[in-house]
Amino acid sequence: MSKSNATVLSKANQDDQKTACITLDLESDWFVDQPGHSYRSVEYLQSYIEMIRQVDVPVTVFVSGRLLEDRPEAVERLRRELDTEFHLHSYAHDPEMKQGFRTDLKQGIDAYEAFFGSRPRAYRAPLGKLTPSQLTILDDAGFDIDSSVFPSVRPGTYNNLGAPIEPYQPPETSDLVEFPIGVIPRLRIPAAQSYLKLGGWPYLRLLSMVDLPDPLVFVSHLHDFFDSGVNEYRSQPMKAIQERNLDASTTLFAELISCLDRQGYRFATIADVYDDHINGGLL
Numbered sequence: 397m398s399k400s401n402a403t404v405l406s407k408a409n410q411d412d413q414k415t416a417c418i419t420l421d422l423e424s425d426w427f428v429d430q431p432g433h434s435y436r437s438v439e440y441l442q443s444y445i446e447m448i449r450q451v452d453v454p455v456t457v458f459v460s461g462r463l464l465e466d467r468p469e470a471v472e473r474l475r476r477e478l479d480t481e482f483h484l485h486s487y488a489h490d491p492e493m494k495q496g497f498r499t500d501l502k503q504g505i506d507a508y509e510a511f512f513g514s515r516p517r518a519y520r521a522p523l524g525k526l527t528p529s530q531l532t533i534l535d536d537a538g539f540d541i542d543s544s545v546f547p548s549v550r551p552g553t554y555n556n557l558g559a560p561i562e563p564y565q566p567p568e569t570s571d572l573v574e575f576p577i578g579v580i581p582r583l584r585i586p587a588a589q590s591y592l593k594l595g596g597w598p599y600l601r602l603l604s605m606v607d608l609p610d611p612l613v614f615v616s617h618l619h620d621f622f623d624s625g626v627n628e629y630r631s632q633p634m635k636a637i638q639e640r641n642l643d644a645s646t647t648l649f650a651e652l653i654s655c656l657d658r659q660g661y662r663f664a665t666i667a668d669v670y671d672d673h674i675n676g677g678l679l
């Protein structure tokens with residue numbers, strides 16, 4: 397993906413306030429070095445709800461189809477207690493898509509429809525791994541939004557350094573709009589809770605000093621905030637990375653929200669931003 401063949405979209409009114417979308421990927425525990433899956437992180441849902449209530453922002457939740465089937469009460473609780481919007485985060489949360497992308501997507505859509513009674517409007521791929529042909533499949537399936545692309549580099553997983561850092565129309569789609577994950581311009585370091593936790597207070601200071609994208613799509617997981625014990629099953633260096641600053645993670649997040657607030661950001665869900673700025677006649 398390069399800048400030359402992706403159409404970067406602009407806002408209807410450039411004077412509008414900047415927007416931040418706080419997103420949560422809700423899935424079974426992963427990188428667990430044993431077969432099967434678990435939901436230990438989901439046991440921290442009440443702490444998550446309390447943390448979000450403190451900062452009072454809407455949350456865009458990307459939920460896996462399998463979690464919808466296995467832990468429907470958790471999703472229901474989030475829906476009841478917070479200002480949320482739900483989208484699809486694959487069915488099995490398998491970055492390798494061993495059962496095939498189309499099969500996984502169909503299962504995911506079916507699980508979503510069974511729970512919510514409507515089709516999902518947005519998609520996020522496990523680990524942000526999505527090929528151009530999979531984007532076309534999402535477009536054909538009627539998705540308005542994909543929010544999978546890290547316009548950054550992760551060796552062995554993706555290299556999207558040429559991708560735009562604000563919403564764009566990928567050349568492979570006719571309708572679907574990509575909302576890339578927020579990154580620090582030029583440095584291309586993701587504005588995600590995992591990186592905030594890893595970089596700690598110096599990274600927060602950096603985020604407060606730079607001109608971040610608009611909209612800013614901020615990624616987080618329950619395991620980025622709470623120690624569910626899953627890290628015991630991870631191998632190094634992932635174990636050390638995941639455990640770093642874990643005690644300070646919720647404080648860092650609250651400070652980040654204050655920092656974005658001071659920078660003039662308002663907080664909205666991804667579909668609200670799409671409806672305000674993209675669907676308003678810009679395409």
Ligand SMILES: [Zn+2]
Binds near residue numbers: 421423523
């Ligand atoms: Zn995920």
